[in-house]
Amino acid sequence: MSDFDLCKETLGGKRIIFLGSSVTYGACAMGQSFIEALEEKDGIIAIKEAVSGTLLVDEDVADGKSYIARLATIDTNIKADAFVCQLSTNDASHNKPLGIISDSYAKENFDTKTIAGAIEFIIAYAKQTWHCPVIFYTGTKYDSDLYKKMVELLLSIQKKWQIDVIDLWNDIEMNQVSPENYKRYMSDPIHPLRDGYREWWLPKFEEGITLALTKKHTIDISSFVEKAKTLGVLGVKVTQHNELKAEWLSEGECRRNIYSATKSFTSCAMGFAVQEGLISLDEKLTDAFADDIPENPDENLKKATVRDLLTMCLGQESGHLMGEQRPLYKEDDWVKMVLSIPFVYEPGTHFVYNNVGPYLAGILVQRRSGTDLVSYLMPRLFKHLEIKRPTWEIDPLGNTFGAGGLFLTLSELHKFGLFYLNKGKWNGKQLLNAAWIEESTKPSDTEQYGYLFWRGKYNSYRADGKYSQLSIVLPDADAVVSLVAECRNGEELTQAINDLICAQL
Structure with a gap:
């Protein structure tokens, strides 16, 4: 030519x-x-x-x-x-x-x-x-x-x-x-x-x-890498228009605890369960957990629905089942335990970061599907993304803990972000309904949170775990930025991601 x-x-x-x-x-x-x-x-x-x-x-x-x-x-x-x-x-x-x-x-x-x-x-x-x-x-x-x-x-x-x-x-x-x-x-x-x-x-x-x-366009992340080295970042991947534009690793990849980024996988599992007719978001918790509700539930608990488990607006006054709390509980039945905690606020009115909602969401998926979350997601998600069976934290009774404790590599976490960027489609096959992706990642009861996904700058949403385990999806830029880290200054790292990577996209 x-x-x-x-x-x-x-x-x-x-x-x-x-x-x-x-x-x-x-x-x-x-x-x-x-x-x-x-x-x-x-x-x-x-x-x-x-x-x-x-x-x-x-x-x-x-x-x-x-x-x-x-x-x-x-x-x-x-x-x-x-x-x-x-x-x-x-x-x-x-x-x-x-x-x-x-x-x-x-x-x-x-x-x-x-x-x-x-x-x-x-x-x-x-x-x-x-x-x-x-x-x-x-x-x-x-x-x-x-x-x-x-x-x-x-x-x-x-x-x-x-x-x-x-x-x-x-x-x-x-x-x-x-x-x-x-x-x-x-x-x-x-x-x-x-x-x-x-x-x-x-x-x-x-x-x-x-x-x-x-020509193939790349992204210069050298300035970010220099900053990242001082903040405990262990690796970063940037994909745009389905092309890997940049990556950096401080050491070889291995599976790490992605902490609360796990919640977004529980949201995904909930999406599959809704798609399969196992769960309705409008179902009352008093019906979904009829055998676990205290004898005289308060009025706010009676109002709570399955949807309220996903928005951090469940109605409890403070966070429970948090990392430093879990080893100290005397109770083994965490479902009954957390449902007995007072629901001080009307559901949907107060944002309180709390592991109770995602934990119960995960429990409900497991009960309705008859299997643990890992086994539930293997044929629906993990197998398609070529993620070998991962380790995932369990509660004292052996239930998968939907609020945290999933172990993945950076590449595996990044593929999850790409799956969401592609609206539930992988290798040309629609696995999860695109309408669920849209609903679960837009603002819910508050502007900063969807269904177990955080919202951010540039109309982004993200799976976000302790110490900056992140998969940030930027639909407007057709891009995903993922990190694993041991960062103790998340605010400074977020600023660096926004200014030195996302702004280029």
């Missing part, structure tokens, strides 16, 4: 957002830039946001609003295949400060009054909004020391963000054009004429955008 055919095949029908100023607009070509040429020749669908005289930095000028201000005017629901942004010469003409490259990936941390901060903000915004390749382009060489420094800055930012750059400034072929052709191509040192766009610039944009759309 020729380069021409490859470009046309790759670019045809692609929706591409273009952000820029006069060069992007085509100010000296009657508003017809390389963009219209790409539409005519290669069949792209262009969304063109170009206003002459405007700046990258977040500062409006007489001619119009800044690039950053105009970003917010572009439809966030566009299914964009690429985002292309001009490195504006106006910032050099207005002598705007270069600034410095940030250590962060979070857009709120960038100084958008500087060129570096504005570029990083635009990259972060585009990645988080349209989840597509981001491409910057430079102008051809002209007499400007500041623009030269801007190009050098952009190429340094490229290394951090792994974006694509169509670098006309340093392109040897572009700089060897004859004086005769240069006069035919350029109106002035900055602005191309119609022939300049179509004969000189167009092939470079066809090549650059095609490369961006066809």
